[in-house]
Structure formats: C-alpha cells, structure tokens
Amino acid sequence: MTNDGYIKFNIKWIKAKPLPESVIRELNKWRRKLFDAGLIGMYESGIGFGNISMRIPGTNEFIISGSATGGIENLTAEHYARVTEVDHEKNSLVCVGPIKASSESMTHAAVYDSDHSVNAVIHVHNLRMWKMLLDRVPTTSKEATYGTPEMAEEVMRLFKESDVKEKKIFVMGGHEEGLMTFGKDLDEAGSVMLRYWEEFGK
Ligand SMILES: [Zn+2]
Secondary structure: OOOOOOOOOEEEEEEOOOOOHHHHHHHHHHHHHHHHOOOOEEOOOOOEEOEEEEEOOOOOOEEEEEOOOOOOOOOOHHHEEEEEEEEOOOOEEEEEEOOOEOOOHHHHHHHHHHOOOOOEEEEEEOHHHHHHHOOOOOEOOOOOEOOOHHHHHHHHHHHHHOOHHHHOEEEOOEOOOEEEEEEOOHHHHHHHHHHHHHHHHO
C-alpha cells in the first residue's frame, strides 16, 4: 500500500471549471521537462508517479497536478486542481477543480507550510538518484511512508533541524524512489531537480 495510486488521505473534492490556461503555463513548462527526463511518468503497471505544484501568490493555497496524471505526456488545465485547505492532524484536504488533487498533496502542503518563501514544489521518482542521495541530503525517516501524516511531520522536522532550506532538496526515506525539490519559484525548484538528476540520476 505504498504506491502512488492509492490515496490514503481524506479528500474533499469540489468539482469546478479548470483554471485559465495562462495560470498553468509555467507549471506545464516545467512538468514537461521533468516528464521528458523520466522523472514524472508511469510504471509498466500503469501507475503514474511524480507531481508538481505552485503556490497561489500571497496565500496558503496551491495549484497541483491531478491524481493519476503521471503518464500523460501533455497536461492541460483539465489536469490541475487547486488545494484550498489542508489539515495535517486530520490528514485531510479540500481541493477545487476539474480533477482530484495529487495523492501527494499533503507532502507538498507540508513544504509550503514550513517555509513561506517557497512558491513551488516538485516530487519525482528516480531509484538511482534516491539511492545516491539517501542520507547525503536531508532525508525523512524510513518509518514514514508515502502520503501519511508521519511523512508531513517528517518534512516539517527537516525544516527545523536540517539545512534543507539551503539545499532545497530532500529524499523521502520511507518512499523508495521519492525525492522532492522546492524553491522561490518553479525555475528554482526545477533547476535544482535537474542539476541533481544530471549528476546522480541520469
Ligand atoms: Zn511518489
């Protein structure tokens, strides 16, 4: 029960029209680069992996790629949802849009809540990079598995106890292949990811 296709959190989905294409343009630009690198994609089993999000400026809300979109080459506004409320204690969130938010939205939210200067978060899967960087960059506990409140707690702990703010990357110790980067904007989060991938994951 650790794969990305299984949503463990409680999600309240308010169906709504897609956001304007102009809003998701920057997200899609980076999402495409990561897809081309194989960092976002789909396993042979048909389960998608990887997701990307962007804070709505000046709010605690963010726009994130939708559930089960990993394998789709080109996303449109139909594939993005807005996360409007997050409750880490209850492991629940509210999202608005034409699709349900990614099953890893709680972890994205933990990054936004930990550092208000963060405006973009990227999550990818890459086994080679994961193995190379495990415990070499800030790493969440191996006990905390994907999509759990413990994972969100671990992310918040890293922001208090490690140099993750400077590194802008962490390994998800209990989510094999899982890595996250973040930044003040998508260019920063994306560049950090591609730089580590070039060196350790390619
Ligand atoms: Zn994942």
